[in-house]
Amino acid sequence: MSYRSISPLPRHPHPAWAAFRAWLLSFRPSRVRINGKERCRIIAGAAVGVVLAALSSRWAAGGGLASAWMVAPLGASAVLVFAVPASPLAQPWPVIGGNTVSALVGVACASWIGDPALAGAAAVACAIALMLALRCLHPPGGAAALTAVLVHATSFHFAFFPVLVNSLLLVTAGLVYNTLTGRRYPHTQAAAPAVPHSRFTAADLDAALAHYNQVLDVSRDDLQELLHFAEMSAYRRTLGELRCQDIMTPQPLTASHDTSLKDAWQRMQARRIKALPVVDRHGDLAGIATVADFMRQLDQARPQGLTSRLKALAGLGGPQAGRQGTIGQIMTRRVTVASADRYVIELIPLFAHGGHHHIPIVDGGRRLVGIITQTDLVKALAKAVDAGREG
Numbered sequence: 001m002s003y004r005s006i007s008p009l010p011r012h013p014h015p016a017w018a019a020f021r022a023w024l025l026s027f028r029p030s031r032v033r034i035n036g037k038e039r040c041r042i043i044a045g046a047a048v049g050v051v052l053a054a055l056s057s058r059w060a061a062g063g064g065l066a067s068a069w070m071v072a073p074l075g076a077s078a079v080l081v082f083a084v085p086a087s088p089l090a091q092p093w094p095v096i097g098g099n100t101v102s103a104l105v106g107v108a109c110a111s112w113i114g115d116p117a118l119a120g121a122a123a124v125a126c127a128i129a130l131m132l133a134l135r136c137l138h139p140p141g142g143a144a145a146l147t148a149v150l151v152h153a154t155s156f157h158f159a160f161f162p163v164l165v166n167s168l169l170l171v172t173a174g175l176v177y178n179t180l181t182g183r184r185y186p187h188t189q190a191a192a193p194a195v196p197h198s199r200f201t202a203a204d205l206d207a208a209l210a211h212y213n214q215v216l217d218v219s220r221d222d223l224q225e226l227l228h229f230a231e232m233s234a235y236r237r238t239l240g241e242l243r244c245q246d247i248m249t250p251q252p253l254t255a256s257h258d259t260s261l262k263d264a265w266q267r268m269q270a271r272r273i274k275a276l277p278v279v280d281r282h283g284d285l286a287g288i289a290t291v292a293d294f295m296r297q298l299d300q301a302r303p304q305g306l307t308s309r310l311k312a313l314a315g316l317g318g319p320q321a322g323r324q325g326t327i328g329q330i331m332t333r334r335v336t337v338a339s340a341d342r343y344v345i346e347l348i349p350l351f352a353h354g355g356h357h358h359i360p361i362v363d364g365g366r367r368l369v370g371i372i373t374q375t376d377l378v379k380a381l382a383k384a385v386d387a388g389r390e391g
Contacts, residue, residue, distance in 0.1 A: 041181050045082035049173035050075065053166050060165060068158070071147055073099060074166045076140035081174040085185040087217050089138055092171045092186050094131075098138025099167045102127035103159035106148025120149045137215065187219060232345070244347070245340040247380040248361045248370030254279045257286065257328030261297070264289060264327040275358040277368055278331045284366040287331035288358065297330045337362045340369055344380055351377055 013021070034042075054070055061069035077099065080090035088094070106123040113119035127145035131137045144163055147153075178185035205224055209216070216223065254277045255264050268276055268291075278287045337360045338347060350356045351374050361370040 041183075042083045045174070045177045045181070046078045048177055049078050049082060049170050052173045053169035056169050057162050057165055060161070068151070069162050070166055071103075071144060071162055073140035073143035073147060073163075074170055076143060077138070077167065077170055080139070081170060081185075082177065084217070085174065085178045085183045086187040086219060086222055088219050089217055090187075092175070094136045094138040094141075095171050095174075096164070096167045097134060097136035098131050098141035099144045100159055100164045101130050101134060101136065102138075102141035102145040103148050103153075103163040104156060105130060106145035107153050107156050107158055109145070110149045110152050111154045116149055116152075120146050123149050187222075242344040242380055243340070244338050244342050244344060244361050244372060245370070247344060247376050248340070248372045249376065250370045252277060252360075252368070252371040254368065255289070255327050256280070257326060259327045261294070261325060261327060261330070265294065275371070275373075276327070277360050277371060278327060279368050283368060285335060285337060285360050285362055285368045287328070287333045288335050288360060289327050289331040290358070293330045293332060297325075335360060337366075338372070339363070344372075344377065347372065347377060348381075 053074060057069045077090075077095050080087060081095060084090050102123075105127045109119040109123040109126070110116075113122060123145035124142045127141055128137070131141055148158060151158075174185055202224065205220070205227070209220070218226075253267060253271055253273065255267070257278060257280070259278075264276055268274070275288055275290045277285060278289060280286050336350060336356060338350075340361050340363060347359060350359060357374055359372050360368055361372060363369050
């Protein structure tokens with residue numbers, strides 16, 4: 001009698017347990033994606049900002065400890081100003097306006113509502129409402145309102161000193177420190193420049209934000225820039241790391257400024273190309289001549305119908321071609337170029353929406369090293385997509 005081992009059936013967790021486990025994991029903190037240098041910058045900045053505000057406020061209060069010269073919510077404001085200076089919640093107006101307005105609300109609630117519990121709830125709620133209306137939403141502002149209630153501050157002077165003075169000093173320190181350490185502060189929410197190769201527009205982003213309908217701790221321009229960068233990274237991962245130097249036609253046929261139209265046209269016909277780069281004596285790109293440029297030249301010389309222009313174009317090498325001038329006279333001088341190490345994926349908008357059919361490839365200067373056509377691009381992308389599917 002033979003025996004064989006039987007593997008136990010896999011045990012699947014109960015749906016309720018799986019849901020509970022997922023809920024527990026949702027409390028796991030996310031990793032802070034900054035390096036050690038940035039951590040040190042944040043810690044040192046918070047220390048400098050708080051000590052500056054503390055010493056200056058204590059001096060303004062007369063150096064004694066009998067009266068309040070600093071408020072605890074300033075520590076939370078320091079975290080925002082120095083750790084996330086790009087946050088809309090950390091900008092100068094939210095810090096100054098949010099803390100001060102909230103303190104005023106807290107003093108009013110402490111004076112008019114006898115029960116501290118009710119006064120604290122009303123102060124925080126009203127402070128949030130005012131901060132939203134005044135565009136100065138600042139989380140420590142809620143703490144400033146509650147602090148005014150807890151210490152039973154019944155004088156509006158509390159909102160101006162120490163709250164307003166503390167906030168002004170902290171923002172001043174943030175302005176100086178963040179600027180010196182390479183962080184833009186205040187971080188104005190200017191509209192991000194349009195990216196032609198993006199599959200979403202600014203209007204699409206606005207619609208998504210309206211649908212999300214929640215306060216985001218990131219400025220709109222930073223969000224748009226991050227999305228564009230992520231989209232480009234996805235393109236590069238999908239289509240590989242193809243660069244212009246990988247698919248360009250090296251050492252393309254060229255002409256000089258004084259090449260006659262007759263010779264230029266004959267070269268293009270012999271090589272069956274539709275564009276001819278024009279270079280100077282150093283090999284630097286000076287312009288490009290396309291079939292469209294020849295058509296325009298004939299159109300100016302012979303304002304006739306399409307049939308007549310095509311016949312004239314076909315006979316450009318005839319006896320009258322010598323009087324047509326040189327290619328330098330008809331070439332397009334403003335040429336869109338790309339560097340040899342540029343990612344091929346970045347050229348798609350130029351071909352798809354920019355109306356380009358040929359893009360000269362140059363080195364670090366203006367020296368012509370190759371050319372890419374629409375056909376080259378399509379072949380390269382098709383090859384990359386096929387390779388990605390096989391992988």
